[in-house]
Amino acid sequence: MSMDEHELGRLLRLLPEAPAGWVQVAQELPFLSAELSDILDRARGDGGFREALREDADGTLREQGYDLSPSVLAHLMKLLPADAPGPAEGQA
Amino acid sequence: MDVPLRPAAAPTDLVERCRRGDPDAWRELVAEYSRYVYAIIMRGYRLPESDAEDVFQDVFARVFERLETLRDDDALRGWIAQVTRNMCTDHLRRARAHEELNETTVTDVDDRLADLDEALAVRQALTRVPPGCAEILDRFFCRDEPYRTISAALGIPAGTIASRISRCLERLRRELEGRDGAPGASGGT
Numbered sequence: 001m002s003m004d005e006h007e008l009g010r011l012l013r014l015l016p017e018a019p020a021g022w023v024q025v026a027q028e029l030p031f032l033s034a035e036l037s038d039i040l041d042r043a044r045g046d047g048g049f050r051e052a053l054r055e056d057a058d059g060t061l062r063e064q065g066y067d068l069s070p071s072v073l074a075h076l077m078k079l080l081p082a083d084a085p086g087p088a089e090g091q092a
Numbered sequence: 093m094d095v096p097l098r099p100a101a102a103p104t105d106l107v108e109r110c111r112r113g114d115p116d117a118w119r120e121l122v123a124e125y126s127r128y129v130y131a132i133i134m135r136g137y138r139l140p141e142s143d144a145e146d147v148f149q150d151v152f153a154r155v156f157e158r159l160e161t162l163r164d165d166d167a168l169r170g171w172i173a174q175v176t177r178n179m180c181t182d183h184l185r186r187a188r189a190h191e192e193l194n195e196t197t198v199t200d201v202d203d204r205l206a207d208l209d210e211a212l213a214v215r216q217a218l219t220r221v222p223p224g225c226a227e228i229l230d231r232f233f234c235r236d237e238p239y240r241t242i243s244a245a246l247g248i249p250a251g252t253i254a255s256r257i258s259r260c261l262e263r264l265r266r267e268l269e270g271r272d273g274a275p276g277a278s279g280g281t
Contacts, residue, residue, distance in 0.1 A: 003268065005261045012218075012233035014211035018130035022145055026126065026152035027119045075149070 021071035028072050035066060036076055044081050053080060104165040111159055122152055125169070128212045129176050136204045137180040147183050151176045169212065173205065217267045225260035232257055 003011070029036075039061065043050045052060040057073055068076065106124075109117030129151050133144045154175050162171055218226045228246065231237040232253075243250035 003265055005258065005265075008214060008261050008264060009233050011207075011211040011214040012229060013236075014135070014208060015127040015131045015215050015234070016134075017234065018126040018148065019145075022130070022148050023122060023126045026149055027122045029149065029153060030118060030156040031115055 021074065024069060024071040025075045028069060029075070032068070032072060035068075036072075036079070039066070039076065040079055040081075050080065053077070103168040107159060107162060107165040107168055110156070118156065121155075125172050127215065128169070128208065129172065131208050131211070132173060132176045132205060133180055136177075136201055136208060137184065139180060139183065143183060143187070147176075147179050151179050154179065169209075173209070177201075177205070214264070214268065217264055220267050221260065221263045225256075225263050228253070228256055229260050229264065 039053075043053060049060070054077075057077055058068075058070075061068060061073070106117055106121055110121055129148060130144075133139050133147050133151075134141075139147060151172070155172055158175075162168065218229060221229075224246075228242060231242045231245065232239075237245075239250045239253040242248075242253055248256070
């Protein structure tokens with residue numbers, strides 16, 4: 001193989017770093033699937049819990065004994081059911 | 093930084109540890125391939141950022157779930173690439189249900205992915221050059237840091253950065269040339 005400096009530099013630039021939060025979620029998610037399923041199941045069936053999550057996800061989950069990283073928390077919030085809006089929805 | 097600039101574990105070892113449920117091994121695998129998967133999604137298939145994260149997470153979730161089915165652990169890179177391609181294609185089909193993925197699109201993607209395969213090989217070769225070289229190349233090319241920033245971070249005169257980069261690229265080039273099956277091996281002088 002013979003690449004000149006220009007080509008090597010071009011190839012080095014071709015793989016940008018993935019966003020750190022994405023990487024962290026991908027690293028943690030497989031080991032949190034049971035917890036996340038529990039949280040989502042409860043959120044689907046319990047409007048009050050769902051609302052509390054939307055208002056203060058971190059605090060609500062800490063009270064319940066969960067300790068999720070901010071990236072995983074953000075990912076979880078994207079998975080929350082949107083079809084049963086709570087009073088806090090639409091504020092932001 | 094996501095990819096540690098130290099020698100990566102052999103794929104067979106890494107996959108075996110992941111299969112045993114070792115979180116550190118999985119962390120390492122994701123770190124090792126996150127740039128590659130991200131580049132396939134963003135540069136190969138040009139998915140919008142808003143969709144890309146979901147596909148990125150789906151790829152790694154699928155890889156984790158299906159690791160047991162990987163028959164040749166040395167084929168990890170190719171398998172991850174294929175999983176990513178499948179996920180991107182599925183996503184595009186859903187997003188463009190009324191459009192055909194035509195031949196031109198597929199050929200363009202193939203060309204771009206071949207480029208990314210070469211880029212990954214170069215990236216992995218960075219772990220095999222002296223750490224000082226890997227760091228200066230990573231900072232300049234991958235993180236796009238200017239000479240002044242690199243100079244301050246590494247404590248070396250700004251006036252010597254260009255020549256160091258040149259020497260380190262030469263080390264990297266020799267490292268790549270020394271590997272059988274390195275990308276572009278048949279196209280060189």
